[in-house]
Amino acid sequence: MSFVHMPEKDFFEVEKRSGDPFIAIIHNLMSRIEHLAKAEYDIESLSNIVNRDYGTQKYEQALFNYTEHLRKYNDALIINEDARTKDALDYLKAFFDQVRQAGFDETEQKLTACFDAEHHHLDQLSQHGQHNPKLEQLKYILDEEYRNNEETRTIMFVRTRALADALKNWIEETDTLKFLKPGVLIGRARKSNQTGSGMTLTSKKGVLESFKTSDQSKILIATSVADEGIDIPRCNLVLMYEYVGNVVKMVQVRGRGRAEGSMCFLISDRKERIEKERLNMLREKIVERAIANLQLSNKSMQAKIDTFQREDKRVRDHVNAIPERPRTDGNFELLCAKCKTSACFSNDLTVAMVSQHIVLDRTIFNRSIQRPHKDPRRIGPFEKKMKLYCKKCDIDWGIVSTYMNTVDLPVIKIERFVVQNCKTMKQTYFRKWKDVTFAMREFDVADLQSF
Ligand SMILES: [Zn+2]
Numbered sequence: 001m002s003f004v005h006m007p008e009k010d011f012f013e014v015e016k017r018s019g020d021p022f023i024a025i026i027h028n029l030m031s032r033i034e035h036l037a038k039a040e041y042d043i044e045s046l047s048n049i050v051n052r053d054y055g056t057q058k059y060e061q062a063l064f065n066y067t068e069h070l071r072k073y074n075d076a077l078i079i080n081e082d083a084r085t086k087d088a089l090d091y092l093k094a095f096f097d098q099v100r101q102a103g104f105d106e107t108e109q110k111l112t113a114c115f116d117a118e119h120h121h122l123d124q125l126s127q128h129g130q131h132n133p134k135l136e137q138l139k140y141i142l143d144e145e146y147r148n149n150e151e152t153r154t155i156m157f158v159r160t161r162a163l164a165d166a167l168k169n170w171i172e173e174t175d176t177l178k179f180l181k182p183g184v185l186i187g188r189a190r191k192s193n194q195t196g197s198g199m200t201l202t203s204k205k206g207v208l209e210s211f212k213t214s215d216q217s218k219i220l221i222a223t224s225v226a227d228e229g230i231d232i233p234r235c236n237l238v239l240m241y242e243y244v245g246n247v248v249k250m251v252q253v254r255g256r257g258r259a260e261g262s263m264c265f266l267i268s269d270r271k272e273r274i275e276k277e278r279l280n281m282l283r284e285k286i287v288e289r290a291i292a293n294l295q296l297s298n299k300s301m302q303a304k305i306d307t308f309q310r311e312d313k314r315v316r317d318h319v320n321a322i323p324e325r326p327r328t329d330g331n332f333e334l335l336c337a338k339c340k341t342s343a344c345f346s347n348d349l350t351v352a353m354v355s356q357h358i359v360l361d362r363t364i365f366n367r368s369i370q371r372p373h374k375d376p377r378r379i380g381p382f383e384k385k386m387k388l389y390c391k392k393c394d395i396d397w398g399i400v401s402t403y404m405n406t407v408d409l410p411v412i413k414i415e416r417f418v419v420q421n422c423k424t425m426k427q428t429y430f431r432k433w434k435d436v437t438f439a440m441r442e443f444d445v446a447d448l449q450s451f
Helices: 022-039 046-050 057-082 085-101 108-127 135-150 161-172 201-213 224-228 247-256 271-294 298-321 363-365 446-448
Strands: 009-013 153-157 181-185 219-224 236-239 263-268 332-336 340-346 349-352 356-359 368-379 380-389 396-403 405-412 417-421
Touching: 009 271, 022 057, 022 108, 057 108, 057 161, 085 108, 085 135, 085 161, 135 236, 135 263, 161 181, 161 219, 181 201, 201 219, 201 405, 263 271, 340 363, 340 405, 363 368, 368 396, 380 405
Parallel strands: 009 263, 153 219, 153 236, 181 219, 236 263
Antiparallel strands: 332 340, 332 417, 349 356, 356 405, 368 380, 380 396, 396 405
16 A cells, blocks of 8 residues: 655765865855954953944944845855855845945945955856856756656755755756746745745745746746645656755655656765665655555544654653663673573664663574564554574573564563673673663664664
């Protein structure tokens, strides 16, 4: 049973530009602005306090100017990372044009002068600097997809609004891509962001309408607007361009890309980001399989997911609340208490639901045998199904627990083992788990990837 069509998913890990002088210049400008701000607002410097205009609008305005400039440079760094250096510079130029036209006070003049000093150099870089390998990858994917299927409809998620605009410009200025006629869909403004007001609902609807009804616009570039419950039309290509969200969000993103044969690509130059998304997928897969096994209707399915997620969080919170006892680092070998056969190592032990001690080493199955459990039971997402016995001497080591109806995990009892320090070879016996002196990690679904 498949309750939602999940698009096929793939990952593209791309290279970063090597040694980007644009970044160095912007970093330099930012630290100069920070320096200027500190010089003016250093509370510890008495001489400065004397002529402060605290409690005035002038004070607030000046402070705002500093942070606003820093914010713009920061935005520009993000644009430069995911789009062209030219786009980042255009963004800054547009900002400084605006600054010059508005109340161009002393602070603004000082800050603008910082930028002007580097203007020429930045211009040179944007014209003759390196290409962004990420954009080349993106261009390759779009070229391929539209060559294979010219009916392709794409939604591309990006990190910021400025980036959505930058990528729109890039598509429009790229000969082989401009036929895509990109639309931009921008999410609600962050509260802290005082500039710009996001898109009105009417203009959002306008963009969506033209994407839905005309064959003109073939790609929609969006920020996290998809979380706002806006009904995004059918797309068969979902691109996550340096964009990662949480599990629920991901399901929604995928739900939105559920047209037949749809694909979802994550494009990133960050290993961690790709790893994180792989784990998200694994988590989803486990939840999905569990649900499929339960054969539930859509409504009770959602309730089950909610319950599981609440339960998962409750257990985590509970575990986190238990004060840590001092534990000895280092590895310990667990030997069968009766025949001294090696069973597993403490480094492979994790704790779930406070009481489930899971051995994340599949080879323990080679050293043990399983028989059906006489009293099968469920503890949260764990279901006791089998018992586990030492292969050599047949004493009871613990159980085999099926996690989320998906993976069989060995769960052991400490009183059936002798714990041997791998360095000193000293052996210790613990009657209860709460007595053990070695460290154990908390179980995480992600662990199943290597199990
Ligand atoms: Zn044994």
